[in-house]
Amino acid sequence: MNIYRLFFLCLLIIPTGAEAQYDARKLTHLYQMTLQSRILSERLLADVVLSEQGIKSNVSRKKLLNDLHQFQDLTNKIIANVPENANKLQRLFRAWKTKTNHWVSTINGFLEHGNNTQDIFRLVNAVNASYESLKAHLELLLGFSEEQLDRFSRLVEIYIITERSFAAYVLQHSETKTGYGKNYYESAKWNTAINALLKLRKQVGKKGDIRRQMNLLLSDLVFFKQADERAYDPLMIFTPFIKFDAKYDRLFEMIFKSSPWI
Amino acid sequence: MKKRIWLTLTLLMLQPVFSQNKPTGNLHMQVYESMLKMQVASFRIARDKLYEIYHPDFALIQPDLAEAIGIFENNITYLKQVLHDDSYQAELDRLTDVWNNMRFHILDVLNKHNYARFYYDSMTMDNLLGVILNKYEDKNGLNDSRHLDLKKKYTFTKSIYLTNIGYMTRKYNMARSLHSLFEQNLDQAERLLNSSFRKKYASNMQTSELTARLLNDWNFFRYNTSNVLFSAERILFATANSIDFHTQLLTQKLLAE
Numbered sequence: 001m002n003i004y005r006l007f008f009l010c011l012l013i014i015p016t017g018a019e020a021q022y023d024a025r026k027l028t029h030l031y032q033m034t035l036q037s038r039i040l041s042e043r044l045l046a047d048v049v050l051s052e053q054g055i056k057s058n059v060s061r062k063k064l065l066n067d068l069h070q071f072q073d074l075t076n077k078i079i080a081n082v083p084e085n086a087n088k089l090q091r092l093f094r095a096w097k098t099k100t101n102h103w104v105s106t107i108n109g110f111l112e113h114g115n116n117t118q119d120i121f122r123l124v125n126a127v128n129a130s131y132e133s134l135k136a137h138l139e140l141l142l143g144f145s146e147e148q149l150d151r152f153s154r155l156v157e158i159y160i161i162t163e164r165s166f167a168a169y170v171l172q173h174s175e176t177k178t179g180y181g182k183n184y185y186e187s188a189k190w191n192t193a194i195n196a197l198l199k200l201r202k203q204v205g206k207k208g209d210i211r212r213q214m215n216l217l218l219s220d221l222v223f224f225k226q227a228d229e230r231a232y233d234p235l236m237i238f239t240p241f242i243k244f245d246a247k248y249d250r251l252f253e254m255i256f257k258s259s260p261w262i
Numbered sequence: 263m264k265k266r267i268w269l270t271l272t273l274l275m276l277q278p279v280f281s282q283n284k285p286t287g288n289l290h291m292q293v294y295e296s297m298l299k300m301q302v303a304s305f306r307i308a309r310d311k312l313y314e315i316y317h318p319d320f321a322l323i324q325p326d327l328a329e330a331i332g333i334f335e336n337n338i339t340y341l342k343q344v345l346h347d348d349s350y351q352a353e354l355d356r357l358t359d360v361w362n363n364m365r366f367h368i369l370d371v372l373n374k375h376n377y378a379r380f381y382y383d384s385m386t387m388d389n390l391l392g393v394i395l396n397k398y399e400d401k402n403g404l405n406d407s408r409h410l411d412l413k414k415k416y417t418f419t420k421s422i423y424l425t426n427i428g429y430m431t432r433k434y435n436m437a438r439s440l441h442s443l444f445e446q447n448l449d450q451a452e453r454l455l456n457s458s459f460r461k462k463y464a465s466n467m468q469t470s471e472l473t474a475r476l477l478n479d480w481n482f483f484r485y486n487t488s489n490v491l492f493s494a495e496r497i498l499f500a501t502a503n504s505i506d507f508h509t510q511l512l513t514q515k516l517l518a519e
Contacts, residue, residue: 212355216358219365222366223362223366226366226369227369230369230371232324233320233324233325235324235325236324236327236328236369237328238328238332239328239335239336240331240335240365242335243336243339246339
């Protein structure tokens with residue numbers, strides 16, 4: 001009787017045990033790319049607002065196209081990197097990819113006809129919800145501590161708030177009333193972004209290049225905040241805002257590369 | 263013999279790795295030009311902030327200021343990408359720090375009492391860029407006529423913006439230390455125009471049309487600096503921009519040749 005029980009127990013344990021054996025380094029890389037996809041999706045939304053409002057229309061359209069290609073490449077790379085033996089992960093990522101594809105085609109429609117903005121802001125919620133559930137599962141598999149999770153979420157939060165604040169600032173100055181993003185973006189929250197960056201600097205930016213990079217971002221955020229508070233035209237900070245992306249991406253890479261806590 | 267062949271082959275294979283990020287030929291010119299552009303932009307910003315005090319016309323000044331800020335942001339990023347040599351690192355870091363500090367004051371509402379400090383920030387930026395430029399010239403032996411000509415053109419545009427600053431400070435009797443900028447730079451601009459543009463480019467078929475436009479701008483600018491019939495401030499602002507634009511076109515044409 002005992003042998004039978006042992007046999008059935010083994011049947012139950014083996015598949016679970018096999019699924020739990022992933023390469024931690026590869027899984028961390030997958031996690032990094034997943035966070036990047038969230039950052040890029042927020043960047044795309046801000047690009048759509050800039051294009052829709054016609055701010056330096058040539059530059060913003062070109063930027064939207066570039067970022068869209070980058071986003072598509074990244075999503076393909078992510079899907080190729082999901083471990084094959086992880087059923088739940090596979091399922092979650094497939095669901096995310098389906099929603100992402102749908103969303104991307106809406107943005108393509110916007111690029112071609114310029115009239116799908118409402119759909120873009122509606123569909124992104126589904127993409128984000130899907131992202132949240134797969135991120136939570138990934139974090140569970142990676143077994144990060146509370147402190148580590150806090151750092152990662154802060155890193156992403158800084159970018160999301162900055163993009164949303166800039167978009168809100170642009171829409172606030174806009175003369176057109178067709179900004180569908182007006183429902184999506186509440187108001188600029190520069191202080192929240194600045195405080196989050198200061199906290200992250202305390203945690204991981206004590207010295208070296210990371211601190212310097214964080215100071216660059218901090219100076220950008222203060223500059224944006226000043227421009228917004230003093231009611232300058234968003235055109236004034238357009239180029240620094242575009243350059244902010246590259247600075248942030250560099251910080252993101254630096255943190256993942258040099259973190260002793262991964 | 264075998265050893266020598268292997269050594270040669272290894273060196274040949276490694277050559278692209280070593281020469282990957284080294285600016286060469288036209289790239290030298292681009293790096294050089296981006297520094298000069300930033301030097302001009304630093305005084306353009308100073309000019310715009312001065313106009314903002316007496317002519318707070320946002321539609322006139324903000325796009326101009328935005329363009330000058332854009333020149334800085336784009337070129338700082340570019341210089342950081344291209345100048346990998348460690349010997350530039352300290353200066354580039356300092357340049358970023360000064361620019362970040364200057365950026366905070368760009369959005370300040372200045373007045374006749376605190377304007378001079380802002381102007382001296384621009385001058386610091388110009389000096390710092392001058393240091394990097396000299397280093398770059400020395401390291402790469404850039405003392406041929408093409409580079410000198412380019413430098414002259416940007417010095418000319420810089421003088422035009424400085425003339426604007428001198429004119430305004432004299433007119434509104436503010437920042438006494440800046441009054442002399444007017445005559446000094448007007449003379450310098452005229453000298454450069456005569457020695458470089460009039461002699462070299464007016465007779466060249468490729469550049470004669472653009473040079474004629476530039477000379478036209480200059481005559482109008484010169485006349486309005488001594489116009490006593492009506493306020494010429496806005497005209498000087500717009501003509502300075504037009505001179506800058508035509509000089510840029512001329513530079514592009516000459517570089518493309």
